[in-house]
Amino acid sequence: MMRNFHRWVGLVLSLVLFVAALSGTALSVVNVLEAGRAIRPASTQTVADLAARVQVAHPGLEQIRRAPSGQVSAWWFDGGQPGSAVVDPATGRDFSSADPDPVRRWFTEVHRSFFLGDSGRIVAASGAFAMLLLAVSGTILAVRRLGGWKRWIARLRGPLAGRLHTEIARVAVVGLVLSAVTALWMSAETFEILSIDEASIGAAPSPSGRTGFPLREMEALRALPASSLRELSFPAADDPQDVYVLKTDRGVGYVDQGSGKLLGWQGLGFWQRVSETVYMLHTAQGAPVLGIFLGAMALGAAVLSATGVLVWLAGWRNRPRIPANAPAARADTVVMVGSENGSTWGFAATLASALRSAGHRVHVAPMSAFHPSRYPHAQRYLILAATYGDGDAPSSAKGFLGRLGELRVPPSAPVAVLGFGDRGFPSFCGYAHDVDAQIRAIGWR
Known part of the structure; x- marks a missing residue:
C-alpha cells in the first residue's frame, strides 16, 4: 500500500x-x-556611525535596512521626491538600485x-x-x-x-x-x-521633546554593532514627540531623538525566534x-x-499487452506474474506465446488476482515471481501469500515457481522462496 x-x-x-x-x-x-556581491558593514562599525554616514549623503533620510545578506539599503525624501538605493556602509553613498531584482x-x-x-x-x-x-x-x-x-x-x-x-x-x-x-x-x-506577532512595545514612553541630537553620539545606537541592525526608522524632524524605531536581531526599541537614549525595549519572544x-x-x-x-x-x-x-x-511500457489471452474460466494453463517494474511481464508474454504454439489455452494474470475458483479447467500453474528489493513482494503480487494461506484445500493442478531477483541483495529471490515455502506448507503439489 x-x-x-x-x-x-x-x-x-x-x-x-x-x-x-x-x-x-x-x-x-x-x-x-x-x-557574494553584498558590501557589508565592517565588524567594528556601529549603528550610530552607519546612520550618520548615510544621513550625510541623504539629509532627508527616512529609513535604513540591513538585509540578511548584509546589504544595506536606504530610503529618503529629497525635494519632496522619494528616493532609495543600496548604500556603501563605509561612505553612506549610493552603490546600486534598491529596486527588487526582477x-x-x-x-x-x-x-x-x-x-x-x-x-x-x-x-x-x-x-x-x-x-x-x-x-x-x-x-x-x-x-x-x-x-x-x-x-x-x-x-x-x-x-x-x-x-x-x-x-x-x-x-x-x-x-x-x-x-x-x-x-x-x-x-x-x-x-x-x-x-x-512581531515584537512591539506600544507607544514610546515620555520622549524628551527635544530634537537634533547628533547621531554619532547617541548612546543607544553607539552600543549596537551595525551587523545586528535590521531596520532603523527616522523621526519626523519637525515633531519633537516622534522617535527613532530600532529593530535588531534581538528585538525592537525606541530611541529619543533629543537625547539618544533608549526609551523602551522589547526582546523577541520564544516563538518569534x-x-x-x-x-x-x-x-x-x-x-x-x-x-x-x-x-x-x-x-x-x-x-x-x-x-x-x-x-x-x-513499468507501464514494459508490461506487454498479452495477445490472445484465454479467458480464465477456459484456460488449461495459468501463468501468474509478480512484477515491480514490468520486466517479468515480458518473460510471461514469451512463455505464454510458446505454450500457446504448443496448443495450450493460456491465461496470464497478476499474482494479486489469484483464486483457484477462477480457473476450473486449470491443469498447471506457472508462477513468475520477481522480488522487490531485499525480499519484499512486487506490486502485482500484493496479497498473494495471504490468499494462499487462506486456502483450506490446495488446487489439484500442480504448480511451478520461477524466481527473478538481484544478487546484490542478501535475500536473493527472497519473495519467490517465500512463495515456494508457502506452497509447500499448504501441500500444493
Whole structure:
C-alpha cells in the first residue's frame, strides 16, 4: 500500500513538485550570488556611525535596512521626491538600485504561489505537505528495498531511472524534510493558522521633546554593532514627540531623538525566534553555505520528480499487452506474474506465446488476482515471481501469500515457481522462496 501511495501521490503532484523545486534551486542561487556581491558593514562599525554616514549623503533620510545578506539599503525624501538605493556602509553613498531584482521577484512568485495568488499558495502548501509524505514514505521504501539501514549506502543495480531515483533520495531526504517542514510552517503563518506577532512595545514612553541630537553620539545606537541592525526608522524632524524605531536581531526599541537614549525595549519572544529561525532555514538568506546545500537538495527534488515519472512510464511500457489471452474460466494453463517494474511481464508474454504454439489455452494474470475458483479447467500453474528489493513482494503480487494461506484445500493442478531477483541483495529471490515455502506448507503439489 505504501508503494502505491508513494507512486500515485508523486505522479499526481509531480509537476507542482518539479516547478517548486526548480524555482527553489534558482532562489538559492540568487541568494548565494547576492551574498557574494553584498558590501557589508565592517565588524567594528556601529549603528550610530552607519546612520550618520548615510544621513550625510541623504539629509532627508527616512529609513535604513540591513538585509540578511548584509546589504544595506536606504530610503529618503529629497525635494519632496522619494528616493532609495543600496548604500556603501563605509561612505553612506549610493552603490546600486534598491529596486527588487526582477529575476528574484519572478522566481519568488513562482515558488510561493505559481502566479495564482492565495489559490497558488494553497497549492504550494499542498506540494510541501506531499513532499514531506513522499520523503518519509520514500525513506521507508528505500530501507525495505535495500535490506535495512545498514545497507543505506549499498551499491544499487537495475534500470538507470530507478537507480538514480533511489540514489538521489538517499542523499536529498534530509534537505527535503527540512524544506517541507519549514515551508509548511511559513504557510501556516501566511494563512494565520499560526499567529506569531512581531515584537512591539506600544507607544514610546515620555520622549524628551527635544530634537537634533547628533547621531554619532547617541548612546543607544553607539552600543549596537551595525551587523545586528535590521531596520532603523527616522523621526519626523519637525515633531519633537516622534522617535527613532530600532529593530535588531534581538528585538525592537525606541530611541529619543533629543537625547539618544533608549526609551523602551522589547526582546523577541520564544516563538518569534523560532519563526525567524524557520524562515532562515527555508530561505538560507544570510547563510550562503546553507543556501548551496538547500539549492542542491531542491535540484535533487526536481530530478526525483522526473525520475519518478520515468520509472512509472517504464513499468507501464514494459508490461506487454498479452495477445490472445484465454479467458480464465477456459484456460488449461495459468501463468501468474509478480512484477515491480514490468520486466517479468515480458518473460510471461514469451512463455505464454510458446505454450500457446504448443496448443495450450493460456491465461496470464497478476499474482494479486489469484483464486483457484477462477480457473476450473486449470491443469498447471506457472508462477513468475520477481522480488522487490531485499525480499519484499512486487506490486502485482500484493496479497498473494495471504490468499494462499487462506486456502483450506490446495488446487489439484500442480504448480511451478520461477524466481527473478538481484544478487546484490542478501535475500536473493527472497519473495519467490517465500512463495515456494508457502506452497509447500499448504501441500500444493
